[in-house]
Amino acid sequence: MTLKTPAIIARNVTRRTVLKGASVLAGAAALPLSAFAQSAVTRSHGLSSFGELALEPDFEMFPHVNPNAPKGGTLSFQPGSWLFNQNHQTFNTLNPFVLRGDAPQRLEITFDTLMKTTGDEADALYGMLAEWAEFSDDGLTFDFKLRSGARFHDGSPVTAADVAWSMMTLKMEGHPNLVNLLDALETAEALSEDIVRVTFQPGRPRDLHLAVAGLPVFSASWFEGKEFGASTLEPILGSGPYKVGAFEAGRFITYDRVDDYWGADLPVNRGQYNFDRIRIPMFRDRDVAFEAFKAGEMNVRQEFIARVWATEYTFPSVVSGDVVQTELSDGRPAGAQGFFFNTRRAKFSDPRVRQAIGLLFDFEWSNERLFFGLYQRTQSMFENAPYKAEGLPDADELALLEPFRTELPPEVFQEPYVPPVSDGSGSDRSLQREANRLLNEAGWTLESGRRVNADGEQMTIEFLLRSASFERIVNPYIQNLIRLGIAATSRTVDGAQYQSRLNDFDFDLAGRRYAFTLTPGASLRSIFGSEFADVPGSFNLAGVADPAIDALIEQAAQATSREELYTIMRAIDRVLRVGHYWVPNWFKATHWMALASDIRYPDTKPRYELPVETHWWIES
Secondary structure, three states: OOOOOOOOOOOOOEHHHHHOOOOOOOOHHHOOOOOOOOOOEEEEOEEOOOOOOOOOOOOOOOOOOOOOOOOOOEEEOOOOOOOOOEOOOOOOOOOOOOOOOOEOOOHHHHOOEOEEEOOOOOOOEEEOOEEEEEEEOOOOEEEEEEOOOOEOOOOOEOOHHHHHHHHHHHHHHOOHHHHHHOOOEEEEEEOOOOEEEEEEOOOOOOOHHHHHHOOEOOOOOOOOOOOOOOOOOOOOOOOOOEEEEEEEOOOEEEEEEOOOOOOOOOOOOOOOOOOOEEEEEOOOOHHHHHHHHHOOOOOEEEEOOHHHHHHOOOOHHHHHOOEEEEEEEOOOOOEEEEEEEOOOOHHHOOHHHHHHHHHOOOHHHHHHHOOOOOOEEOOOOOEOOOOOOOOOOOHHHHHHHHHHOOOOOHHHHOOOOOOOOOOOOOOOHHHHHHHHHHHHHOOOEEEOOEEEOOOOOEOEEEEEEOOHHHHHHHHHHHHHHHHOOOEEEEEEOOHHHHHHHHHOOOOOEEEEEEOOOOOOOHHHHHHHOHHHOOOOOOOOOOOOOOHHHHHHHHHHHHOOOHHHHHHHHHHHHHHHHHHOOEEEOEEOOEEEEEEEOOEEOOOOOOOOOOOHHHHOEEOO
């Protein structure tokens, strides 16, 4: 598949049009052009995968911000997402971009990036540290022009050398998922104090230019004499809107707004970063965290437990109106939440075994008895996404799958697998009979009440949990497994041990939720790619190692249109669902939020983000 140059700006502002004095970029004709000898280039204020930019070069602010939001106060909350080695229950390092240690959430807000997302477009980025990007017609060379005045928190300037050093260091020494993502980054070099050139290998993933534009930028001089991959409680020097304030390892961290933040008035930042302080407390138990919220120790809480949302927001602050509940729309793909099998273990190597175990989870009973009917059953790895597979594969999907017909189960070429609906009894006998049949076929027979293999070894299953709140969900499931002769148990461990065991693939089944973007690409390798099936710390928890999926991921990474990408993703979804790599859980298309009555947010929320710490504010 041929990689096309990204048509990154709607007007396709080339060197020729700039030299003619076009006014699309203010002052563009006076800006020095970097040296792409005898090659057509494009200059743009933003980047995307397929040429989709909603904002003009002279935009004043992002949509869905309040430019007049007051500054001040403290936001105290527990974020609902994390990245790389971040842990929401504890921390012992302040470097979130490596494998070693557990870092607190939201350290990324202490660093600037070359470009920044609006949260309201599929994948568009707009210039933050970078004033503009200029790229070659083959899409392999990008020059980024740094803004004048960009500086780190110690007052030293952010230079092109810092950007280049950051990219190459993350490529070689970063978290394994970053190393994988940046594999096709050839070089990053400073052409001058304010221009960094990034060169990619031919055939690079379609979205790699977006990945490098979103990387944190470090001070190269600050790291002199330091090991980048070390676990450290010394805050890393950044240039972002916040810097690390008071903290106590494992208990809480505070981020203080930088009063003289160099980028405060940039269009990509206007109306944002309104809290003077952001405090993130750590709790190993969600019930304890809820009690802390009720006591006023936090002023924003995102609720994830249906029972709590439906029945427990009756405490005095809610009754008085000092705490309010609200639901905010969530336009993101719901992704995949479920119990993931560790297929590296021989007992889970047969998809019939995995399917049988999945049949014994009674979602309908759980939703009625435990979730107050508030959830929908997850069916797809890409639930609620425009690339979820449905119905029979169309001609384009068949063309993608046909080369692997002899290697794939026939079910891939039929309607995608959907978990059956139970009778809601909690112990559906028809599903138990089907599970028994599949286990027998796979060589796990019932002898004296024990499910054993040909060697007489009983099947054992341990669910690895990081929160006691999941025990009430897993325990009825365990009873169904026991009825079929499986020795099933659960183990709840603290956050650090949980992450360590995931890193080492030391589990049978573990709960996880993957969130996917509207433009997935090369990052799929670290979740479903064979090359990452045995790399410690990778996101490929299930150990997926399928040549067909590998080939389809590479095609997704090279897709030249959104339509083509979505067709490939539907084909991937079909193969994954037949593989039964997980026991699908549930989803909803809203965020459950409880907040103090003085917390405010813009009237319209970005479709694909919940920007609490960036867009919200306190109304005094």
